[in-house]
Amino acid sequence: QLQLQxxxxxxxxxxxxxxxxxxxxxGSISRSIYYWDWIRQSPGKGLEWIGSVYYSGDTxxxxxxxxxINISIDMSKNQFSLKLRSVTAADTAVYYCARESxxxxxxxxxxxxxxxxxxxxxxxxxx
Amino acid sequence: xxxxTQSPDSLAVSLGERASINCKSSQSVLYNSNNKNYLAWYQxxxxxxxxxxxxxxxxxxxxxxxxxxxxGSGTDFTLTIxxxxxxxxxxxxxxxxxxxxxxxxxxxxxxxx
Numbered sequence: 001q002l003q004l005q006x007x008x009x010x011x012x013x014x015x016x017x018x019x020x021x022x023x024x025x026x027g028s029i030s031r032s033i034y035y036w037d038w039i040r041q042s043p044g045k046g047l048e049w050i051g052s053v054y055y056s057g058d059t060x061x062x063x064x065x066x067x068x069i070n071i072s073i074d075m076s077k078n079q080f081s082l083k084l085r086s087v088t089a090a091d092t093a094v095y096y097c098a099r100e101s102x103x104x105x106x107x108x109x110x111x112x113x114x115x116x117x118x119x120x121x122x123x124x125x126x127x
Numbered sequence: 128x129x130x131x132t133q134s135p136d137s138l139a140v141s142l143g144e145r146a147s148i149n150c151k152s153s154q155s156v157l158y159n160s161n162n163k164n165y166l167a168w169y170q171x172x173x174x175x176x177x178x179x180x181x182x183x184x185x186x187x188x189x190x191x192x193x194x195x196x197x198x199g200s201g202t203d204f205t206l207t208i209x210x211x212x213x214x215x216x217x218x219x220x221x222x223x224x225x226x227x228x229x230x231x232x233x234x235x236x237x238x239x240x
Contacts, residue, residue: 047177047220047231062228096176111224113167115188117176 002027004097004118012091012125018084022097022118029078030055035100036080037114038071042093052100052111053080060111087125094120129153129223133232139240146208148235150221155201158225165225168197168206171218171234180219181206213239 008020022036029036035052042048051061053071061069065084073080084091098114130153140146156165164184169177179188181197184204194209208215216239221232 046233047222049227049229049231060227064228098176101182111227111229112165113179113182113222113224114169114177115179117178120176 002099002116004099004116006095006097006118006121008121008123010121010123012087012123013127014088014125015086018082018087018091018095018123018125020082020095020097020121020123022080022082024078024080024099028075029073029080030075033102033104035060035102035109035111036073037098037100038082039096039098039114039117040093041096041120042090044090045093048093050082050084050095054109089125092123092125094122096120128228129156129226129230131221131223131230131232133219133221133235135235136233137236137238139238140208140211141240142213143210144240146211146215146237148206148219148221148237150199150204150206150232152202152204152223152225156223156225157201164200164204165223166197166199166204167222167224168195169220169222170215171220172216177220208237211237211239 003025005023012018037052038050051071053059053073068085070083098117101112102109132151134149166184168181171177185197196207198205218234
């Protein structure tokens with residue numbers, strides 16, 4: 001059964017970079033029928049999609065965060081990672097990684113739903 | 128961005144009774160070329176991540192009890208729990224995947240009356 005686990009610092013100072021890694025077990029991250037995603041949840045903004053990465057390295061970002069984020073994939077370690085730069089208190093949230101099913105036709109793929117999700121990790125931005 | 132609006136924010140239902148949650152999208156999420164609605168529903172219990180219940184607006188995920196059903200098309204959708212059980216107490220979210228950015232509703236809290 002596929003499992004995802006987030007790891008990384010739980011406390012980040014304002015203006016610094018938040019870095020998280022998602023380790024996938026029970027299945028390969030290199031399958032072409034999935035994207036690999038980051039989603040966050042905060043009391044103020046609810047659930048917010050951050051972005052996706054494909055096994056090819058192609059990425060898809062939420063425009064609201066695009067200028068500050070980078071999502072990468074490491075197939076040798078079966079991991080993908082998130083970097084969010086210049087964080088503020090508004091970036092305090094539970095960060096989830098998730099597998100996203102996609103549907104592809106004619107060489108073009110479409111986003112779908114998220115399943116499964118990691119347990120999530122609370123990252124607090126504070127000095 | 129497609130804005131997803133859920134109602135009500137919370138509802139209390141007696142055990143064994145029906146619970147209905149509404150989700151409205153700011154634009155249609157029906158893809159005409161395949162006649163599919165690009166909408167999913169999730170359940171989130173305290174301290175846990177969201178769990179997929181339904182996709183394509185009405186297709187139940189494997190292992191999800193039959194009392195959960197999804198309906199609707201275009202911009203208006205409903206998640207129905209036909210006979211509420213104690214283990215169904217949770218937050219429920221809808222999500223559209225018609226367009227990026229992928230967006231979620233604000234959530235509906237279901238409690239026992």
